[in-house]
Amino acid sequence: MDALTVEDVHKVYGDREAVKGIDFSVRTGEIFGLIGPNGAGKTSTLRMMSTLLRITSGRITVCGHDVATESDEVRKIISYLPEDAGAYKDLTGRAYLKFMAGFFADGAEAEKMVAYGMEMADLGDRIDSKVDTYSKGMMRRLLIARAIMPAPKVAIMDEVTSGLDVINAFEIRKIIRKISEQGVTVIISSHNMFEVDMLCDRVAMINDGRTVLCGTPGELKERFNASNLEEVFVKAVKG
Amino acid sequence: MNHLLNIVRKELKELMTIGSFVSVLIMMFVFMGAGSMMGDQGESITSPSDIGFINGDGGLWADRTEEFLISIYVDTYGISEEEARGFVKVMDIPLDDGAAIVEGMRSLGLDAAIAVGPGYSSNLDNGIRAVISEYYIFTNPGLLGSAGSSITSLMIGEISDRISQALVSEIADPDLTPFLLSPIKGTDAHTYIDGELHSGVRPLDISMGVMNQTLMVPVVIMMVIMMIGSIVISSMGNEKENKTLETLLTMPVGRTVIVTGKILSAAIMGLVYGIMYMVGMMFYSKGMTDIGGLGGSSPADLGLALGPVDWLIVGTMVFLAIFCALGLCMILGAFAKNYKAAQTMTVPISVLAIIPMLLNMFASWGSLPTAIQIPLFIIPFTHPMMVMQNLMFGNTAVVLAGMAYLALFAMLTIFITVKVYKSDILLTGIGQTKLAKAFAGKRIR
Numbered sequence: 001m002d003a004l005t006v007e008d009v010h011k012v013y014g015d016r017e018a019v020k021g022i023d024f025s026v027r028t029g030e031i032f033g034l035i036g037p038n039g040a041g042k043t044s045t046l047r048m049m050s051t052l053l054r055i056t057s058g059r060i061t062v063c064g065h066d067v068a069t070e071s072d073e074v075r076k077i078i079s080y081l082p083e084d085a086g087a088y089k090d091l092t093g094r095a096y097l098k099f100m101a102g103f104f105a106d107g108a109e110a111e112k113m114v115a116y117g118m119e120m121a122d123l124g125d126r127i128d129s130k131v132d133t134y135s136k137g138m139m140r141r142l143l144i145a146r147a148i149m150p151a152p153k154v155a156i157m158d159e160v161t162s163g164l165d166v167i168n169a170f171e172i173r174k175i176i177r178k179i180s181e182q183g184v185t186v187i188i189s190s191h192n193m194f195e196v197d198m199l200c201d202r203v204a205m206i207n208d209g210r211t212v213l214c215g216t217p218g219e220l221k222e223r224f225n226a227s228n229l230e231e232v233f234v235k236a237v238k239g
Numbered sequence: 240m241n242h243l244l245n246i247v248r249k250e251l252k253e254l255m256t257i258g259s260f261v262s263v264l265i266m267m268f269v270f271m272g273a274g275s276m277m278g279d280q281g282e283s284i285t286s287p288s289d290i291g292f293i294n295g296d297g298g299l300w301a302d303r304t305e306e307f308l309i310s311i312y313v314d315t316y317g318i319s320e321e322e323a324r325g326f327v328k329v330m331d332i333p334l335d336d337g338a339a340i341v342e343g344m345r346s347l348g349l350d351a352a353i354a355v356g357p358g359y360s361s362n363l364d365n366g367i368r369a370v371i372s373e374y375y376i377f378t379n380p381g382l383l384g385s386a387g388s389s390i391t392s393l394m395i396g397e398i399s400d401r402i403s404q405a406l407v408s409e410i411a412d413p414d415l416t417p418f419l420l421s422p423i424k425g426t427d428a429h430t431y432i433d434g435e436l437h438s439g440v441r442p443l444d445i446s447m448g449v450m451n452q453t454l455m456v457p458v459v460i461m462m463v464i465m466m467i468g469s470i471v472i473s474s475m476g477n478e479k480e481n482k483t484l485e486t487l488l489t490m491p492v493g494r495t496v497i498v499t500g501k502i503l504s505a506a507i508m509g510l511v512y513g514i515m516y517m518v519g520m521m522f523y524s525k526g527m528t529d530i531g532g533l534g535g536s537s538p539a540d541l542g543l544a545l546g547p548v549d550w551l552i553v554g555t556m557v558f559l560a561i562f563c564a565l566g567l568c569m570i571l572g573a574f575a576k577n578y579k580a581a582q583t584m585t586v587p588i589s590v591l592a593i594i595p596m597l598l599n600m601f602a603s604w605g606s607l608p609t610a611i612q613i614p615l616f617i618i619p620f621t622h623p624m625m626v627m628q629n630l631m632f633g634n635t636a637v638v639l640a641g642m643a644y645l646a647l648f649a650m651l652t653i654f655i656t657v658k659v660y661k662s663d664i665l666l667t668g669i670g671q672t673k674l675a676k677a678f679a680g681k682r683i684r
Contacts, residue, residue: 013667050489053663072491080489086481103490146486 001064003028003154003185004049009058011044011209018044020209021058026154026187026202031180033200034189035229041209042189043083046158049187050080063153079152083159083189085143089132093123093142096131097149104150117149120175137168144175154185161195173199193229205233212236265590269597287316287326290391291344291352291374295334298360300402304371305329307401308353311394328352337429337436340374344431350442351375351391363402363422366415370424371395377432377442378605388442392428399423433542433633445541449631450600457599457624459516460557461592464564464620467509468588471501471565475572476581485666494660498653502565509561543631552630552638556623559645563619564588566652573659595621603628604637616641619648 004026011019019041026032034042047053049060051071060067062074087096094114101113118127121141126134134142140160147155160176161169176199180186190196196203197217205213205220213220213236217229226232292308294301305327312323332343334356344352354372362369373395375388402422410419428441478484487497545553567588575581595618598607604625607615615621622641629638659665 013663047485047666052485052488052666072493075489075491078489080486082482082485084482085486086483088483089481100486100490103492143486 001028002026002061003030003063004032004187005059005061006045006049007059009045009048009060010056011041011048011053012056018209019048019056022204022206022209022211024204024211024214026185028153028185029180029183030201031176031186031188031199033196033203034187034206035191035193035196035203035233036206036212037191040206042191042206043158045206046080046156046187046189050078050156051075052080077153079147079150079155081143081147081155081157081160083162087131087139087142087146090130092130093121093127093134093138094118096142097121097146100146101149113149117145119145120148121145137164137171140164140168140172141175144172148175148179148184152184154187155179157186157188159190160188161190161192169195193233197229203229205229205236207233207237265586266593269590269594272594287312287318287323288351289326289328289347289349290394291328291330291347291349291354293330293332293334293340293352293354293374295354295356296359300360300363300369301355303405304355304359304398304402307398308394310401311397334372337431341376341431341436344374344376349376350378351388353391353395363406366410366412366418368418368422368424370427371398372427372429373441375428375430375442377430377445392441395423435542437541440541448541449543449628453627453631454600455517455521456553456557456627457596459513460560460620460623461596462516463509463513463561464592465585465589466512467505467561468564468568468592469582469585470508471505471568472572472575472581472584472588473578474501475569476575476578476584479575479666480577488660488665495657498569498656498660502562502569502653502656505565505568506558506561509565510558513557513561545627545630549627549630552642553623553626556626556638556642556645559642559649560620560623562649563645563652564592566649566656567591569656570652570659573656573665591618592620594618595624599624599628603632604634605632616644619645 002025006022006024009019009022010017022041022045024032024034034045036042044053048055049062049067051067051074055068063077065073065077067074087093088099091099097114097117098110101110101117104110105113121127121144123134123138123141126138131139131142144157144160147157157176161172164172173195176186176188188196188199200217202214202216203220204211213232215223220229220232221227224232224235226235290308292305294305309320309323309327312318312326313320316323328347328349330340330343330347330352332339334340334354340352340354344350352374354374356370356372359369359371373388373391375391399422403419406419406422412419427438429436429438430440430442430445431437432445475484478487488494568585571584571587572581575584595615598611598615598621604612622638622645626638626641629635629641
């Protein structure tokens with residue numbers, strides 16, 4: 001069964017159509033990459049998947065639940081990590097994880113969830129420091145830990161390694177592979193096509209609000225006789 | 240290009256938005272309106288009004304006092320003697336019957352009357368200071384309106400001066416100099432209020448006393464509303480800037496719960512701030528009362544004290560007003576894209592809090608014209624600010640209507656907030672709409 005389906009989705013803001021027809025599906029346990037240039041419609045699509053924005057037309061389902069009509073059910077099984085997200089600056093890392101765990105469980109179960117989150121964040125003693133003292137890499141590790149600690153069925157991450165140094169980006173990708181091995185479906189968006197090539201099982205290329213291509217990185221590279229996804233994208237868009 | 244000029248141009252371009260100018264314009268109109276209202280009140284004080292004259296003596300000096308009063312109208316207001324006689328209403332009522340005096344004043348539509356009693360003329364003839372009594376019907380016209388009672392006192396002083404001049408020209412006894420300089424004791428004031436005639440007070444004293452007791456609540460409410468408004472709107476701006484709001488909105492929790500949680504926590508903070516300010520203001524008020532002459536009359540001594548039920552009503556009104564303010568702030572905060580934008584969003588809330596507070600300082604609900612009462616009623620913060628005065632003076636219908644309106648307003652704002660939280664506006668702002676493009680984004684060129 002597909003963990004997520006996106007069928008001819010459109011999104012209009014005022015008089016501007018940001019998403020003009022996007023289709024793809026994501027299989028359970030896959031790491032799926034949504035790639036495209038800035039302004040292609042990736043974030044709008046992820047926000048619609050995450051119940052944050054209303055879908056103008058089309059349909060999105062998560063594990064069989066319609067995002068538009070069963071948003072409460074969808075929120076129980078997804079985790080969304082926005083691009084450049086932050087945490088509440090006056091809280092410590094531990095308090096932030098506790099606050100977030102409180103939405104999913106109580107008592108011992110919540111404690112267990114926080115312990116797992118702390119393990120994933122791997123911040124050592126700094127977990128008890130205030131969030132506003134964290135570096136960008138530490139903040140991202142905390143947020144990823146927050147996103148995966150409630151064991152979501154689908155994790156949606158927008159530009160997850162954007163702005164991180166090589167070491168931190170590497171660590172984050174390791175975490176993503178790990179949770180995928182545990183059965184979590186991961187959807188990431190990125191304009192870094194090399195990262196997606198390394199990480200994703202399948203990708204959908206988006207340009208100007210439309211799906212241009214969909215397939216495994218290997219298939220796409222072979223089809224366009226290209227050495228990397230960036231080349232594939234340029235050939236697909238420019239013909 | 241000059242570097243300084245380059246920076247100034249860029250900064251001005253950022254700062255000179257239509258939004259910022261609208262905020263300042265609104266404040267300008269508020270102060271203009273308040274000034275105009277005070278001017279109207281001042282004009283009504285300085286224009287001649289009817290006054291009653293009760294002659295309980297029948298002697299020569301009583302008649303001359305009436306003539307002096309008429310001549311004072313002529314000199315003060317520049318009107319003819321005939322016109323002045325029209326303003327001075329002679330009342331034939333026994334001075335020992337306070338109720339009859341009040342009834343007589345009411346029947347003639349008078350707010351003030353002066354009276355001379357038996358022995359008035361003989362006292363003046365015999366070198367004994369005489370008494371002119373003042374009678375007022377308190378109609379709660381606010382501080383400015385009540386200032387009219389001072390004019391009556393000033394008139395009595397002027398009458399005393401004219402009697403003094405007349406006496407000096409007729410009596411030349413150096414032993415009587417103190418009497419000749421001040422032949423009238425004008426300290427016998429009586430004010431009818433809430434069914435009872437109180438001696439020793441004038442309307443201005445009562446207004447000052449009431450204001451001392453009731454000013455605290457509007458000031459505290461204004462400060463609390465401005466403070467929590469700023470906190471809530473800024474917090475929304477921060478949540479958006481840090482994208483914590485996006486994360487929160489994808490949690491498995493209803494939007495109503497998120498909205499209620501935010502409002503409730505801010506309301507608790509508002510109450511804490513309110514109590515702290517109230518304690519501070521109580522000390523301030525006590526200090527003011529302790530300064531002689533500034534305290535006015537105690538409303539409790541005049542039977543205007545608030546009972547436990549009244550205080551419960553005041554508390555409920557304040558709580559509802561805080562809820563209304565928070566609802567409005569949540570709606571405005573939803574449109575703020577970031578912390579900086581949030582700062583300008585607090586202006587409408589501040590304006591809505593300042594308008595009734597300013598009006599409350601100078602006028603009472605009953606003294607305002609309907610054209611001002613209607614917009615004032617619509618502003619939710621008016622009701623808790625004027626509730627104490629309205630309760631003191633028995634305007635129960637206004638209090639109950641205000642409470643019902645506040646409850647409805649609070650529910651409506653929370654309903655709209657939840658709707659906004661369920662819409663795209665929370666994330667996209669109004670920047671994406673045609674209206675916003677036509678207005679909010681435009682800069683002054």
